[in-house]
Amino acid sequence: MAFYNGDVGTVRLLLKSGAELEYVNRRLWTSARYIFDPELCKLHTAELLDICAELDFEQWNEQDVQGWTIFHRGSAFGRASDLKKLLNLHAISNVYTSTLKWLPIFCAVYYGNESTFDFLVDLIPPPALPNLRDARGWTLLHLAAENGSEAIMTRLLQRKLDPYSKTDKSGLAMPEGLAMRELTASDIADFCNNGIIYEKALKTAGYIMPRQGSDGIMLNDED
Numbered sequence: 001m002a003f004y005n006g007d008v009g010t011v012r013l014l015l016k017s018g019a020e021l022e023y024v025n026r027r028l029w030t031s032a033r034y035i036f037d038p039e040l041c042k043l044h045t046a047e048l049l050d051i052c053a054e055l056d057f058e059q060w061n062e063q064d065v066q067g068w069t070i071f072h073r074g075s076a077f078g079r080a081s082d083l084k085k086l087l088n089l090h091a092i093s094n095v096y097t098s099t100l101k102w103l104p105i106f107c108a109v110y111y112g113n114e115s116t117f118d119f120l121v122d123l124i125p126p127p128a129l130p131n132l133r134d135a136r137g138w139t140l141l142h143l144a145a146e147n148g149s150e151a152i153m154t155r156l157l158q159r160k161l162d163p164y165s166k167t168d169k170s171g172l173a174m175p176e177g178l179a180m181r182e183l184t185a186s187d188i189a190d191f192c193n194n195g196i197i198y199e200k201a202l203k204t205a206g207y208i209m210p211r212q213g214s215d216g217i218m219l220n221d222e223d
Contacts, residue, residue, distance in 0.1 A: 067096065
């Protein structure tokens, strides 16, 4: 709870009193994972990470029951500066989660974390970025279309992710109504009510996408 609340003084007091930093709960979480949370922005994240380093904490890359590491948590809910510090503490950025096979950058995109996305995207060679896919065949652009972050969609399109690329047919952790369908990013954006945002991202990235008529015929802007 002290880590969760970002209470540095209480963390130090508890550790001095014999609390076990590397104790693991039923979720396979140590206290350090609670530094990163979707509800609370910690003001003392760097100091809490330093406390772990001072005590030779070694579980930076251990995976929980879902296959997430602390770096996945930081990518989803932290800041770019947090990820830089985690790398300096020998956390690694290329661990896959168990079911969906997500790298940390997938977590950043799914939760619309523009700060960590901008940091992580520079760690991936540009030719490799369009080829990253999860267990469902979703690219980062498909995931961004579901989330609805215009900034992330734009940056991915500018980095040559293919707007015509389709997912696999899958029933794995799919939004209700999309299971067992091959989907473009546009399909996902429309289904998640992010179609207008996606179209803005396409225009900003320099794409001119054909419109589709009610009879399925592709139209140009003069039709």
